Amino acid sequence: MARPGGTRERQARRHRTESVGGDGRVGALASPHAPAPTGGAAGRFVEAWWAYAVLACYVALVGVMLLRHEPWFDEAQAWLLARDASPWSLFAHHLRYEGSPGLWHAILLLPAKAGLPYATLNVIAAALGSFAAYLLLRHSPFPPLVRALLPFTYFLLYQYAVVARSYALLAPLLFLLAIVWPERVRRVYVLTVLLVLLANVSAHGALIAGSLLLVHLLDVWRTRRVLGRDVLRRQLVAAGAFGLVTVLLILQLRPPPDLSNPVKREVGLSSLRTLGKVIDGTLTGFWPLSLLAVVTTLL
Secondary structure, three states, X not given: OOOOOHHHHHHHHHHHXXXXXXXOOEOOOOOOOOOOOOOHHHXXXXXXXXXXXXXXXXXXXXXXXXXXXXXXXXXXXXXXXXXXXXXXXXXXXXXXXXXXXXXXXXXXXXXXXXXXXXXXXXXXXXXXXXXHHHHHXXXXXXXXXXXXXXXXXXXXXXXXXXXXXXXXXXXXXXXXXXXXXXXXXXXXXXXXHHHHHHHOOOHHHHHHXXXXXXXXXXXXXXOHHHOOHHHHHHHHXXXXXXXXXXXXXHHHOOOOOOOOOXXXXXXXXXXXXXXXXXXXXXXXXXXXXXXXXXXXXXX
């Protein structure tokens, strides 16, 4: 004879299993469309060979474009700052005039100060683009044809591989985040490191990183009753570390008084109206629906 309440308990256990897997996944976030592993060693070899063949074509095409690429002034600006400024003056003074975080400059410091040629800048960007293409080919859940074509789109092939700017870091960091994301509760410190790196790429990266962290914390809040104290503590520590880095980043990039195009420091009603128009236009174009969309997303 079934024990009273047994059905409810089994349903509750099943719900907890689906919400927080044993491997630390929240909400069964592993993509249901991820390609199934090809059976056998021969199938895995064919899949790997196909991906590496596409990657070789990508690298070759990027190399050809590098030979024809003319340096842009903002590409050269980052290289010259890394070469001529001391690390202290770069991060404490010059970046305030650049208006962007210093991760890209930090990567360029060693090769620039070692006396390597200017072309090293483009080689670094091409290497980052190739790494992003590899992650996309080997780990994305898309069909083979889509995976084969995506690396040759405009941004992944040119803007994030040939043009040597900080944006070259966006694709590999975002793809790494996508790989870690299904296990982000268990690997929260890895997630936080990637988010911190993303926030230090550009203002766009900081906005994306903060939004991803907010989504993660909302998911943790929804499943807090089935997460252990140690798990919750790690999430809070990671969020605090990201918040501290964000504060330091804001202090580092605060515009100096003598900036030729100073940013207004006061936030008035006109600024709030402008922000509202931007959000409204980005979502639905009708503010009640936009507000409803934001509230629904947060609930």
